Amino acid sequence: MEALINKIKSSIQLSPEAEAYLFSISTKKKVTKGDILIREGQTVDKIFFVIEGCLRSYCTDKKGKEHTLQFGVKNWWISDYIAIHNNERATLTVECLKDSTVIEFNAKKLNGTLTLFPEYEPFQRNLLERHVVSLHKRILNQLQLTAPERYDLFLQQYPDIEQDTRNYHIASYLGITQESLSRIRLEKSKN
Amino acid sequence: MEALINKIKSSIQLSPEAEAYLFSISTKKKVTKGDILIREGQTVDKIFFVIEGCLRSYCTDKKGKEHTLQFGVKNWWISDYIAIHNNERATLTVECLKDSTVIEFNAKKLNGTLTLFPEYEPFQRNLLERHVVSLHKRILNQLQLTAPERYDLFLQQYPDIEQDTRNYHIASYLGITQESLSRIRLEKSKN
DNA sequence: CGCCGAGTTGAACTGAATCAAGAAACGTGG
DNA sequence: CCACGTTTCTTGATTCAGTTCAACTCGGCG
Numbered sequence: 131m132e133a134l135i136n137k138i139k140s141s142i143q144l145s146p147e148a149e150a151y152l153f154s155i156s157t158k159k160k161v162t163k164g165d166i167l168i169r170e171g172q173t174v175d176k177i178f179f180v181i182e183g184c185l186r187s188y189c190t191d192k193k194g195k196e197h198t199l200q201f202g203v204k205n206w207w208i209s210d211y212i213a214i215h216n217n218e219r220a221t222l223t224v225e226c227l228k229d230s231t232v233i234e235f236n237a238k239k240l241n242g243t244l245t246l247f248p249e250y251e252p253f254q255r256n257l258l259e260r261h262v263v264s265l266h267k268r269i270l271n272q273l274q275l276t277a278p279e280r281y282d283l284f285l286q287q288y289p290d291i292e293q294d295t296r297n298y299h300i301a302s303y304l305g306i307t308q309e310s311l312s313r314i315r316l317e318k319s320k321n
Numbered sequence: 322m323e324a325l326i327n328k329i330k331s332s333i334q335l336s337p338e339a340e341a342y343l344f345s346i347s348t349k350k351k352v353t354k355g356d357i358l359i360r361e362g363q364t365v366d367k368i369f370f371v372i373e374g375c376l377r378s379y380c381t382d383k384k385g386k387e388h389t390l391q392f393g394v395k396n397w398w399i400s401d402y403i404a405i406h407n408n409e410r411a412t413l414t415v416e417c418l419k420d421s422t423v424i425e426f427n428a429k430k431l432n433g434t435l436t437l438f439p440e441y442e443p444f445q446r447n448l449l450e451r452h453v454v455s456l457h458k459r460i461l462n463q464l465q466l467t468a469p470e471r472y473d474l475f476l477q478q479y480p481d482i483e484q485d486t487r488n489y490h491i492a493s494y495l496g497i498t499q500e501s502l503s504r505i506r507l508e509k510s511k512n
Numbered sequence: 513c514g515c516c517g518a519g520t521t522g523a524a525c526t527g528a529a530t531c532a533a534g535a536a537a538c539g540t541g542g
Numbered sequence: 543c544c545a546c547g548t549t550t551c552t553t554g555a556t557t558c559a560g561t562t563c564a565a566c567t568c569g570g571c572g
Binding site for chain 2 (some may be wrong): 189191195197198211212215216221239244245250251252254255258259260261262263265266267268269270271273274302305
């Protein structure tokens with residue numbers, strides 16, 4: 131929790147009251163590999179901040195294939211924003227890939243923080259803006275890069291993640307099959 | 322401009338002062354087909370709200386191929402958020418696809434509005450959240466749908482846009498070539 | 513030891529890209 | 543209003559990246 135508070139304080143001033151409130155609506159949790167934090171089809175009211183560890187969110191298509199939307203690593207937020215914002219049931223699943231520590235927030239209360247403590251708005255806004263920017267970049271990369279190029283970029287962005295993830299987690303993030311990723315790796319190792 | 326003010330008022334209360342300020346930092350502009358509103362490589366300080374018409378933002382890769390990030394239609398915002406948020410030069414180009422009316426904002430001043438009139442924050446937050454949600458959906462669609470499926474969905478989302486766009490605008494949004502799009506259309510017309 | 517999930521490799525297949533040529537649509541100037 | 547050149551769209555033939563399906567390997571673990 132301190133990690134999060136410090137992160138907030140590094141960009142805005144946070145009153146002791148707001149800090150106390152954030153504490154009051156959050157729970158620090160240890161989760162273990164394989165745990166499902168959000169399950170497709172169920173109602174969603176939780177948002178997780180990752181203190182340490184690795185999680186991912188993915189959807190499952192009609193054929194049962196999984197598609198990774200996001201990896202949640204240190205200092206990232208993860209949830210099903212589609213469901214929360216539209217007040218729908220989850221289309222995503224959030225699973226824990228290695229033993230992790232997260233802070234669990236009730237989504238509505240976290241939003242309420244912004245009403246109670248407007249000073250917190252700029253932090254949230256900056257977070258959302260950065261999120262939009264990273265999604266824009268991801269879409270552009272997906273449109274213009276080949277699979278090996280996307281994999282290289284992925285390794286730059288998540289240098290240590292391969293220790294925590296299965297091959298098909300990464301493949302389904304890049305939009306390819308695990309077999310293809312395996313071959314891309316083979317090619318790279320030749321150089 | 323009224324369109325935008327009404328839109329804002331429909332979700333939050335806007336003080337006369339804030340309304341006046343928004344007016345003071347914005348310019349209503351008529352732009353014509355082919356106009357470039359933001360040019361790759363140049364500095365960016367403008368954000369556009371589309372009153373009427375159709376624009377698009379795209380990047381150009383090393384081979385000169387264009388990739389459409391976004392279409393800006395009625396009531397949408399369009400700019401190069403990557404450049405603005407990171408304070409970099411534009412990687413995107415924003416061009417006008419049909420004669421349009423837009424409201425031009427200075428990006429920094431628009432952000433300043435939020436400092437001067439915090440009441441405006443929730444509107445901006447909601448906007449960003451919806452943006453994130455739509456980007457999440459687009460990424461998931463790109464990962465799990467075939468090209469014809471993506472095209473169908475596109476037609477649902479932008480029912481009237483084909484009158485204003487070239488074939489390759491849409492193809493480069495879907496992540497395919499114009500030839501492929503042409504063949505997809507052919508298939509559809511058979512059914 | 514044998515099982516099981518994960519990763520790799522191979523062969524055949526396929527959707528889409530590429531390259532090239534032709535047809536249609538469009539705008540401009542006479 | 544037509545003729546012309548330009549751009550866009552279509553169509554065809556070929557190539558290619560990535561998929562699919564199946565077999566095999568590897569490492570951990572009961």
